[in-house]
Amino acid sequence: MSGTNSSLTTYSVISDFKEITKMRLAISVVFSSLAGYLLGVDIVDFKTLVLLAFGGYFMVGASNAFNQIIEKDLDALMDRTKNRPIPAGRMSVNTAFIIASVFTLLGVIILYTINKQTAMFGAISIFIYTCVYTPLKTKTPLSVFVGAIPGAIPFMLGWVAATDNFGIEPGTLFALQFFWQFPHFWAIGWFLFEDYKKGGFFMLPTGKQDKGTAVQIIMYTIWTLIVSIIPVFGFTGTLQLSIIAAILVFILGLGMLYYAIKLFKKMTVQAAKQLMLASVSYITLVQIVYVIDKFIR
Template sequence: MSLGKKEIPLQKFLNFEVDSITPIHIKTSLKSMFNDFKQLTKVGLSISVVFTSITGYLLGAETIDYTIVLLLAIGGYLMVGASNAFNQVIEKDIDSLMQRTKNRPLPAGRMTVTTALIIAIVFTIVGIGILYSINPKCALFGAISIFLYTSAYTPLKAVTPLAVFVGAIPGAIPFMLGWVAATGEFGIEAGFLFLIQFFWQFPHFWAIGWLQFEEYNKAGLHMLPMDKKDKGAIVQIIFYTCIMILMSVAPVLKVTGNLYIYPITAVIILLLGILMLYYAFQLYKSEENTDARKLMLASVFYITIVPIIYVVDKFLH
């Protein structure tokens, strides 16, 4: 029986006609689907979150169980991927208004909402199950992270600048999640790891908010304090950067339970924090996007290097 030009679900999904199928078409379509999958789940961001979780695990573990490390990596990746997929489903129309996001799979029409939801739901169920196999607290924090990110932070962005504070909660879970995976407990140590990443998010995301202010404003998203691109917003960036630095060096004072760092480690972290402050003050002076970009990059460097420094310090004890 000849199919002729009639479309069937598979060919519609792959976006070519049955009678024109060639190995090149299949290869191109599969590559396109994989790229869309990476965009939907934000693979780069997911991997960075997994990295932070693993450093938290290394800080809390007395001995390294590589099975748990693997489960934490997979479960953490699925949790972040699910959150990102749900986020893009909810913000499909908003994403179509911004240059930075209009080519994502959903607003560009390359993926259906149903497909994205299936991916998000499967990732959620499997991810929570994997985290539960480590311990129930890990699964609980993973579920809280997805719920707050998708049900509170994402819709609140279109309502109030306070959305950034709400979003900072799920965003701060990965570092301490690793500690909970290692110990099965949420104590003062995990709390401080949470606070470091919690306060870090304000200078980081407000720097992004500064860079993307016009696009966010056009789309109706509130990503800067008081919805203003002014010195008042930068003062808050400086304030929260200072708190982040204090949280980061606090373990040197032996006030964070089993989480302790050497004085030299605290000095190194302090210098990294001062680097962020320098760029924040430069932004205050210039109010230019170039300095906001430097601050954003400095914040990424900070949250990448500080967990590594913590781990190195631990293994030097």
């Protein structure tokens, strides 16, 4: 019996660790970073690739842990978050703070071994997410704009890790992921509207599930679509896209736009969920198309 309790405790500790660092989100962010690296590099250095993966994971994990410490009382009010380790009482604030601090140090040190600029952007990402975005979430819908900055850094970070240079190429990657986050997060804000309201979070641009929010979702989806095909025109330096790849990326964008328009027409929670899933598929597939296109061109 004690063996069963021990294994349950071990499972609980591991699942709580995954929850406090938001492992699934962290892995998706690492994926973006690695895609950016592969786009920027001439010869793939697997050591740098591994360092970037671990450094990126630690940075995201630290941001999420700090976020859950700050929002512990609000998390307890929402169905979506009340079972997180801190509000549920399974993890102390001190333990979470130690995890967040250790992850910050490890993340900065590992990214610094790649190059200074990569570490700098990683540190900026943690600072904005923790110290600016998180406190603003209960104050103004503009928090989504602020949160889109650290959220857009990973794709760009990979290029900087590969080249130790910030220019038009990583700037374009940043812009793509920046604009994409608005339809993505507003879709989440839409279908979790009632739950967010319990915690006092203002996520939608108009503060309501209305046509104004739906129109803005469509507009930012169009901006995302436009930015995604800019490299085909040849003025984004060494970041290039073949015509076939640009057509594929454009079709993927039309797919996301279809669900954005569907939300405008139906105004339902179900339509918002579909848009959220479409947006996740979109950004993943676009990054894959970009990388494959680079290596077969």
